[in-house]
Amino acid sequence: MSLTLATEAPPFDLPGVDGRNHTLDxxxxxxxxxxxxxxxxxxxxxxxxxxMKALQEEYGDRGFRLVAINSNDAESYPADSFExxxxxxxxxxxxxxxxxxxxxxxxxxxxxxxxxxxxxxxRNRRLVYHGAIDDSREEDAxxxxxxxxxxxxxxxxxxxxxxxxxxVGCTVKWKG
Amino acid sequence: xxxxxxxxxxxxxxxxxxxxxxxxLRQRGLDVQIRMRHVATRQEAxxxxxxxxxxxxxxxxxxxxxxxxxxxxLTCRIYRLPDGRVSPIPSREQLEEALA
Numbered sequence: 582m583s584l585t586l587a588t589e590a591p592p593f594d595l596p597g598v599d600g601r602n603h604t605l606d607x608x609x610x611x612x613x614x615x616x617x618x619x620x621x622x623x624x625x626x627x628x629x630x631x632x633m634k635a636l637q638e639e640y641g642d643r644g645f646r647l648v649a650i651n652s653n654d655a656e657s658y659p660a661d662s663f664e665x666x667x668x669x670x671x672x673x674x675x676x677x678x679x680x681x682x683x684x685x686x687x688x689x690x691x692x693x694x695x696x697x698x699x700x701x702x703x704r705n706r707r708l709v710y711h712g713a714i715d716d717s718r719e720e721d722a723x724x725x726x727x728x729x730x731x732x733x734x735x736x737x738x739x740x741x742x743x744x745x746x747x748x749v750g751c752t753v754k755w756k757g
Numbered sequence: 758x759x760x761x762x763x764x765x766x767x768x769x770x771x772x773x774x775x776x777x778x779x780x781x782l783r784q785r786g787l788d789v790q791i792r793m794r795h796v797a798t799r800q801e802a803x804x805x806x807x808x809x810x811x812x813x814x815x816x817x818x819x820x821x822x823x824x825x826x827x828x829x830x831l832t833c834r835i836y837r838l839p840d841g842r843v844s845p846i847p848s849r850e851q852l853e854e855a856l857a
Contacts (some may be wrong), residue, residue: 624770624835624845657799658832718845751833752767 583692583711586744588689590616590706595650595680596663598670603648603678605680606704612704613735615728617714618693618753619679621669622660625750628718629697630673636714637677640732646676650754652688653696653754661754672746688753698748703729709735712746758816761792764811768833770845774811775842781852787830802829813847813855820847820855 586589592605608614617633619626637647653661663681664696670679682688691700701710710731731741762778764771775791782789796807808827812819812834818827821836834849836844 622832622835624833624843625842627835628845658830749769754832 584690584692584708586708586711590614590700590702590708591685591687593650593680593690594680595687597677597681603634603680604680607645608646608648610644610690611634612644613646613732614702615645615732616702617647617649618652618688618691618696618698618700619652619659619750620653620658620696620751620754621665622653622658623696623751625718626696629714629750630675630718632714632720633697634674634676636701636729636732639698640736641676643736645732649675649677649679650681650682650687652685652693653681654685654756655683656756658754664698665745685756688755692728693748693753695748695750695752699728701717701728701735710741710744712749713748718744718749719741721742758787758789759792759812759814759819760789763796763805763807763810763812763814765796765831766806767831768810768845770833771811774813774846777846777849778813778852781849783852786857787856794856796831799829799831802831805809805829813852815855818855820851828848837838 594604598605637704640682651666657687666679703709714728717723717727727743727746734741771781796802807829833845836847837843838848
């Protein structure tokens with residue numbers, strides 16, 4: 582079951598594609614933190630990851646941090662292995678941390694169902710938005726920019742206009 | 758002519774693929790029933806040479822031959838569009854070409 586709104590972000594300590602571990606506390610200075618469940622092999626992730634980069638690029642200097650986590654079972658889906666993550670991050674020039682939740686323990690705490698799936702936290706690390714990045718995998722067909730609007734609202738000390746949407750994408754590949 | 762759409766419930770793209778396929782069939786005046794086939798297990802995926810959801814075959818031939826030989830898996834299939842973008846469903850052009 583996914584985190585409910587206003588829940589505090591569960592801690593994590595996960596290896597990143599940059600070769601070092603990253604913890605939730607490391608992002609404490611960021612007033613806005615998006616934790617996005619992601620992976621390599623899903624066409625929905627591939628369709629949206631350019632927009633993930635764009636958001637980090639656009640809002641990074643105002644303290645927004647986006648962290649992507651891959652929890653997929655790499656034994657059944659080798660394209661989602663840590664080595665493949667490193668390769669993808671390098672090839673695509675990711676400007677956000679990309680972490681590997683190999684034992685799926687962090688996913689079990691957050692409860693994502695799909696990739697991509699956003700958990701957006703405010704400065705107190707309370708969940709304020711959960712769901713899709715926007716309303717279309719086709720960028721030129723987007724009419725509602727949920728995550729962008731939520732970031733803008735938080736930067737203006739307000740609440741996201743929409744706090745929950747159904748994530749659209751591949752299922753998280755659980756072990757067993 | 759047989760038109761088969763193989764899908765896996767874990768991927769949300771098959772309704773959109775079916776809708777597009779129905780539209781292309783209708784536009785070409787083809788009154789063909791789409792045979793929907795759910796692939797539920799890895800064993801079925803292997804037996805059916807199912808490279809991901811959705812997979813569309815016209816008279817047994819994959820509409821995207823380039824991706825047909827990927828390892829069988831219960832996953833969302835990646836289609837590469839002519840403009841270089843990636844899509845979870847084949848393009849209209851791919852379907853039209855397969856039906857030509």
